[in-house]
Amino acid sequence: MTDEIVKIDGVSKRFGDTVALHRLDMSIRAGEFVTFLGPSGCGKSTTLRILGGFETPTTGRVILNGRDVTAEPPNRRRVNMVFQDYALFPHMTVRRNIAFGLELKGLTRPQIAARSDDLMGFLELAPLADRLPDQLSGGQRQRVALARALAPDPDLLLLDEPLGALDAKLRGQVQAELKSIQRRTSKTFFFVTHDQDEALTMSDRIVVMSKGRVEQVGTPEDLYFHPASRFVADFIGETNLIVGRVASVRGDEVALDWNGQRLIGCAPRDGAPVEGGTVAASVRLEKLMLSETRPDLPNVVPVRIVSKVFKGSRTEVGVRVDGGDETPLRAYVDTALGHALGDGQIWAGWSADAMAVLRD
Ligand SMILES: Nc1ncnc2c1ncn2[C@@H]1O[C@H](COP(=O)(O)OP(=O)(O)OP(=O)(O)O)[C@@H](O)[C@H]1O
Numbered sequence: 001m002t003d004e005i006v007k008i009d010g011v012s013k014r015f016g017d018t019v020a021l022h023r024l025d026m027s028i029r030a031g032e033f034v035t036f037l038g039p040s041g042c043g044k045s046t047t048l049r050i051l052g053g054f055e056t057p058t059t060g061r062v063i064l065n066g067r068d069v070t071a072e073p074p075n076r077r078r079v080n081m082v083f084q085d086y087a088l089f090p091h092m093t094v095r096r097n098i099a100f101g102l103e104l105k106g107l108t109r110p111q112i113a114a115r116s117d118d119l120m121g122f123l124e125l126a127p128l129a130d131r132l133p134d135q136l137s138g139g140q141r142q143r144v145a146l147a148r149a150l151a152p153d154p155d156l157l158l159l160d161e162p163l164g165a166l167d168a169k170l171r172g173q174v175q176a177e178l179k180s181i182q183r184r185t186s187k188t189f190f191f192v193t194h195d196q197d198e199a200l201t202m203s204d205r206i207v208v209m210s211k212g213r214v215e216q217v218g219t220p221e222d223l224y225f226h227p228a229s230r231f232v233a234d235f236i237g238e239t240n241l242i243v244g245r246v247a248s249v250r251g252d253e254v255a256l257d258w259n260g261q262r263l264i265g266c267a268p269r270d271g272a273p274v275e276g277g278t279v280a281a282s283v284r285l286e287k288l289m290l291s292e293t294r295p296d297l298p299n300v301v302p303v304r305i306v307s308k309v310f311k312g313s314r315t316e317v318g319v320r321v322d323g324g325d326e327t328p329l330r331a332y333v334d335t336a337l338g339h340a341l342g343d344g345q346i347w348a349g350w351s352a353d354a355m356a357v358l359r360d
């Protein structure tokens, strides 16, 4: 990769009997916003700490800007970290917090003042320059932590659940702000969260992890509409899981027998399923169309409505194949349409592209 800034090459980490990471391989481009997403204990922080130099991998190498830094301490890497609790110095003003890393680097006073002023202007902190951290709001503290981490001009910024302490509303605002700062600075951000919405909103690419392994890497759209595994389909967003028997595989088109119906879906990118085997497929709720007239789609199933849950502008409608006893399929429909749909038999339809057949 040409503008590769970070390469993680076969990195594993063991703590005694615990294998926190299994042979992680990954390449990151300069300027990317990459998010590590996964449940508690899956190895997100461990990966970040290895990149930052706070932890040594058991095997493998970390290459930063073409240089092997695996054995180098944090201060020899052009990397900085923002922690969940921000770890601001409570007895120092905003200005001194930001200047601290620059003093350590041995810059002159005028250089330090110029750089701090720049960052405070950029992050709209200038009016707060003389306040102490406990005189700031959560979002303001977050901006100071970010300014402090950006001050020494690192190549890579590591952010370990930096928004965890904020309430839902502020969190949304700060997410947008953080993303905009990342765009404007063109810095490479490595962000950790266990919140899938946050990952979908902010990332150029998401790395979904489970138990120390990478489940899937892709753009938010990729992961959402083409999850490779059941874990990813379940972890990201709401979905219908359809479990059927593989009738045939042609190229990336997979025919499934399900409930007496023939369905067409698309194969996972990393390998076609075996004919005759049982597989699961994911269909997102908003991809399932309901109508009283038979739609012109490759997957069309006669159904009856079994539930309606009002969710504001849209309604979640549960449907079941006429006479079937399987778990109902769920669809999001416009609330007006939801009201209009009657009790008789209707049609559920979806495209082949909307049905992602999952690995294993
Ligand atoms: N210093 C350590 N000593 C022993 N085990 C550790 C150490 N650090 C992490 N682990 C273990 O390694 C695994 C991965 O931990 P890690 O902190 O990377 O998870 P995480 O994905 O960041 O989880 P969370 O979302 O809870 O922060 C866990 O099983 C954890 O208990």
Ligand SMILES: [Mg+2]
Pocket (backbone or CB within 6 Å): 044, 045, 046
């Ligand atoms: Mg963690």
